[in-house]
Amino acid sequence: MRRLAVSLAALAAVAMAVAGFAPGPSAATPSADNPSYYSLKLPAGVTIADLIRDGYDISHGHGSRPTVVATPAEVDRLRDRGVVVGKTGNVYQPVIRSATDAAGTTYYGGYHTTAGHEQHNAAVTAAHPDLVKLYDIGDSWKKTKGQGGHDIQALCITKRAPGDCALDSTGKKPKFVLLSQIHAREIATGEIAYQWIDLLVTSYGTDPEITSLLGTRELWVIPIANPDGVDVVAANPAEPVLQRKNVNNSTGGCPAGDAGVDLNRNSGFQWDVQQGGPCDETYPGTKAGSEPETIAVQGLLEKIFRDTKGEVGEPAAAGTTGVFLTLHSFGNDILAPYSYTNTAAPDRAALVALGKKMGALNGFPVSTGDAGVGYFAPGATDDWLYGTRGVPSYTFEIGPDSGSGAGFFPAYTCFTKTLWPAQKPALLYAARAAATPYGQLP
Ligand SMILES: [Zn+2]
Incomplete structure (x- = not known):
């Protein structure tokens, strides 16, 4: 209603x-x-x-x-x-009208559409075959229904050597994974992934830190985890649509625009049916992992990360490698596991320690649980990866509550001048930390 x-x-x-x-x-x-x-x-x-x-x-x-x-x-x-x-x-x-292109690759002053990301992913892969491997990791909901839709794409960026970027956990280089725009309307997040990809491929060979990173890490990026949703958002380029969820309308009974499953409540760890009805923004779906987008993301992460964690109450193994970030908007926060409960994660101290290192670079405080405000997120991607695999996993809430660059739809000029530069050092740090996330931090 x-x-x-x-x-x-x-x-x-x-x-x-x-x-x-x-x-x-x-x-x-x-x-x-x-x-x-x-x-x-x-x-x-x-x-x-x-x-x-x-x-x-x-x-x-x-x-x-x-x-x-x-x-x-x-x-x-x-x-x-x-x-x-x-x-x-x-x-x-x-919106500066001239920066919203008619070809359908950008909207709202410069943000990239799903099609814009797909062109970009193909272009960087073709231009840098020694650095980039592009994967199709699964289908969006619409594609599974034969209604158009998209492949979910993932890039592995590294100075490619034999055995690198394999779809299994045998790779020798520790992995940093960046996941963006699982909530479609959080438009700065996909754009950070876009800029991150460009930063890595254009700096290799000139910037010593990034050259070293690509020689010693696999840097995975899923720029658009919810491509059908992003299509809805970008369909109105000057006033983007506030679409958060995927576009699965099979449950029925929702007013137009309110259907869909919250892909950040749909993961298979501590999934909670109580998160909302089919028309609510936090509807978790009919069961854990019900959505093809969730299966695509979990499928990739399950393949590339070893399971180093036991039961819910047991810590990750000391030698665990990898760091995972899922980008959201907004609030200028870093959220560390768990987000489904206020019971401390077994690795809470180490998770918060790494979170604070990243927070020192982007200015965000670190929270766990409901941060005292009674807002839990069961079924979130980061809880799932940490809870099942032991990989240190975090949500970054990009952008402030108010002022310039605030909210879901910050002006693109604020994105390029403020939001992206603020995250770049934190992302580079997270990639470095992937070698020893529970050990001596860099
Ligand atoms: Zn979000």
Whole structure:
């Protein structure tokens, strides 16, 4: 119910874009019905989990105050429940029209579409066969249904030697894996992957640190884990659609635009059916690993990482290698396992220690569990990889709650000037740390 107005507006926008009537720059001025960001202060007896179950789009729950994306009507209903609501910003920033291309490879001032990423992946693989191996690791939901869709693509970047970039765990080089845009509307995350790929392939042979990294690590990147969702987001280039989930609408009964499975609640570790109904933003699917995108990502990670961990309560083996980052937006946080519970992970101290090293470089604090705000994420990719394989795994929440570069849709100029430069040193550090993540940190 509560998303009907948003969904109809989004649908209209998609229809206009498809029909060739993409809104001009003036359309980027938020209308009165557009959702905005608000910080929340909850009264006694109301929890974030309650609001999520009631269909509110709590975009992140970490930090001192949760943030919601809400329409004016939703804000009125929250205030009726005693919630103190303060607007922190608009969802849409004005877009430089000339930077949104008609060929369909970029949108919203310069962000790359799924097609733009696919062209890029093919181009860097062709230009640098000594450094890049490109894999198709599975299909998106639409592709499995014969409705178009995409392959999920993964790149392995290293100075390739025999045995490198194999789809098994025999490789000698420790692995760093970067996963992006599993939540489609978190558009800065896919763009960080794009820039990261370019940084690695163009710096090899000139930058000593990156040359050394490619000689001693496998750097894996899944730039777009939810390509069908990104297609929905980018269908309206000046005001991207707030699509978070994949586009699986087989459960039925949801208003247009509200269907889909939250791929970051669908993994096969501590999966929790309680995360929301089919129309909610955190719907975990009918069972763990129900979605083809989840199977593709887990399938790759299961192949390339050895299982070095026992039961839930047992730590990872001391010689475990590898680091995994899943990028999300927003909140300027690093989240370390576990995210499904406040019970400390057996390797919590070591996980937090590595998190703080990365946080010293990007300025983000490190949290575990619900960070005191009652917002858990069972079935998340990072919990799954750490919980089943023992690989140190983290969520980076890219971008602030408010101000320039905030939210799901930061202006592209903020991305290039601020968001990407802030992450580059942390990513390079994570790759270095992959050799001894539980040992002596670099
Ligand atoms: Zn996310």
